[in-house]
Amino acid sequence: EAGVVQSPRYKIIEKKQPVAFWCNPISGHNTLYWYRQNLGQGPELLIRYENEEAVDDSQLPKDRFSAERLKGVDSTLKIQPAELGDSAVYLCASSLEWTGTPYGYTFGSGTRLTVV
């Protein structure tokens, strides 16, 4: 079974440019998460989807970040315009469902973004 697939693996862009990350969750997983991991820190949740609905985007910087999960499967996370402080690893994860207890989370390998 394929795991959570993310692309690209690495991205280097100049500040003020737009960037997009793509995630394909494990087949059948209804819940999808985007996390940001700054250097030397643990991952922090940006947004959680239940099927195609964003049910928790309280930590997503909405002035420059946007996300979508059309048809409740693949998802994209976009930053426009990127700032130097956005340099981080962006991780996607999926699970069968969110029941309040994290179980069965599978993370992708992440996209390492460098903004110069």
Add this chain to the structure above:
Amino acid sequence: GQQLNQSPQSMFIQEGEDVSMNCTSSSIFNTWLWYKQEPGEGPVLLIALYKAGELTSNGRLTAQFGITRKDSFLNISASIPSDVGIYFCAGPFHLQGAQKLVFGQGTRLTINP
């Protein structure tokens, strides 16, 4: 703010040594999770703890859920080179109106062969 505090931040040990790391919080957690992250990969779940006082093993790894529900530790016995990585504790926490999984800042383990 940081809900979970891990210590030590980094460890440098010899192959074969035992390792101990812990995670503390000022808040009560009902679930404690331990993840390992290798370079260029996402975190992978090692052990899940669901009851205060619970002691769970996974091969050479042993983790315990503290009685106060505010701490947990992870032990690795007889370390080997493939144990290298960053170990994170995590747990569900109510933050900004929703339950979400929060992570500590990690303990980086380096092993000298």
